[in-house]
Amino acid sequence: MNGAVVNITIKNNTIIDFENKSERIYACVKKCLVEEEIESLNVICDDVGYKTPNFTTSGIYCLHGIVRLQNSEDKPWSVIVKVIKPDSVEKNYAEHHNYWRREALVFNSGILNELPDFIKVARCFLVEELPDETIWIWMEHIEGEYAGTVEQFSFIARQLGRFNGAYITGDKALPRYDWLCKSWLKSWTTASRKYAPSVDTYVERLSNDDLRTIWAWYENLIRKLDIAIESLQRLPRVLAHQDLSQMNMLLVTSDNSTPQLLLIDWQFLSISGIGEDLGKMFGVNMSLGIIQPDHYDEFQTSLYNSYLEGLRTAGWQGDEKLVRYGFCLSMALRSVWEVPKYFSMLAQLETEPQNQNLKDRLYRLERIISIQKDMHTEVELMMPKLGFCTVH
Ligand SMILES: Nc1ncnc2c1ncn2[C@@H]1O[C@H](COP(=O)(O)OP(=O)(O)O)[C@@H](O)[C@H]1O
Ligand SMILES: [Mg+2]
Numbered sequence: 001m002n003g004a005v006v007n008i009t010i011k012n013n014t015i016i017d018f019e020n021k022s023e024r025i026y027a028c029v030k031k032c033l034v035e036e037e038i039e040s041l042n043v044i045c046d047d048v049g050y051k052t053p054n055f056t057t058s059g060i061y062c063l064h065g066i067v068r069l070q071n072s073e074d075k076p077w078s079v080i081v082k083v084i085k086p087d088s089v090e091k092n093y094a095e096h097h098n099y100w101r102r103e104a105l106v107f108n109s110g111i112l113n114e115l116p117d118f119i120k121v122a123r124c125f126l127v128e129e130l131p132d133e134t135i136w137i138w139m140e141h142i143e144g145e146y147a148g149t150v151e152q153f154s155f156i157a158r159q160l161g162r163f164n165g166a167y168i169t170g171d172k173a174l175p176r177y178d179w180l181c182k183s184w185l186k187s188w189t190t191a192s193r194k195y196a197p198s199v200d201t202y203v204e205r206l207s208n209d210d211l212r213t214i215w216a217w218y219e220n221l222i223r224k225l226d227i228a229i230e231s232l233q234r235l236p237r238v239l240a241h242q243d244l245s246q247m248n249m250l251l252v253t254s255d256n257s258t259p260q261l262l263l264i265d266w267q268f269l270s271i272s273g274i275g276e277d278l279g280k281m282f283g284v285n286m287s288l289g290i291i292q293p294d295h296y297d298e299f300q301t302s303l304y305n306s307y308l309e310g311l312r313t314a315g316w317q318g319d320e321k322l323v324r325y326g327f328c329l330s331m332a333l334r335s336v337w338e339v340p341k342y343f344s345m346l347a348q349l350e351t352e353p354q355n356q357n358l359k360d361r362l363y364r365l366e367r368i369i370s371i372q373k374d375m376h377t378e379v380e381l382m383m384p385k386l387g388f389c390t391v392h
Pocket of ligand 2: 247248265
């Protein structure tokens, strides 16, 4: 430990063997404190209690405490350890949207240090591969605010437009690594179709006209899915996060300055089409119930306008239809998961007609699917105009 004798006490509230990691902890705290000399270190290890991990996330831990410096000053510190793990065999392949090693490779490559400076990231202290086939990512603990209002989401959409735009104008070069996902939605829709609930017997006996219309629309979308997915490759290419749910986007304010956007969770990092990140951001935050049904239209308009504004600020002068196309199609394709889910929940409602929570979720999903339908209609109208082929 740099030859210094440092007194370390560890109180471990997790099931992970952090007692064995005192050297690593010491090294991270030193990096946190920009190399100040440490006299003693007190460590508390907590599980952050994250309830909705990705399949490839085995745990998120917060290590924190007080450090006594050699000048007798006491300072608080904290570090996050994200432990990732392999999952099903398909996630061992780099082309998979959820390739299990991707986030570790992202941090190791230094790619995040090359992002435009208005996109902040957590500093990574160490990426450690363990014999038990897990990888531990030791990083800076970020304290920030989650977006809630349309203004905050629109601010993020604008930064996203600037971010994506930097790769189309040539201001930033697209990184070239085999482990970056190149067709994120192709992989995601394939996996979604494989794991979506089977609703064949339920839809066979549908009598409600509105529901039959939704199902017919969905079948038509699936019939033309490959063409839609291929068309995304014709959009201008950008570096895309592809997982902009509320909890992965933090607004951080330092020293009374204006908030800055800090992104975490780089597991889905991709080369994608313009507009895809925005479609994901709009769609996933509705699905998660962060954006409420009363605000769907307002958010849709404001997010799109802000993203476009960001692209223009980045200096991109291209055809706006391309942006609209990427936005609408990536949002519409979320129906590949959400339509089967909707029908399976309707089937569940038959056996639990009083389940109010289920009814609320169904109401939200119905509204989301209706937006997906409208956005898909827009896509179909734009396809010939953009010279992307279409079938009827
Ligand atoms: N560097 C960090 N600073 C603060 N909180 C973090 C950090 N990394 C992760 N977290 C917390 O843990 C949660 C899960 O981490 P994330 O990387 O998003 O995992 P997953 O890929 O499973 O979603 C985040 O939503 C956030 O609340
Ligand atoms: Mg996350």
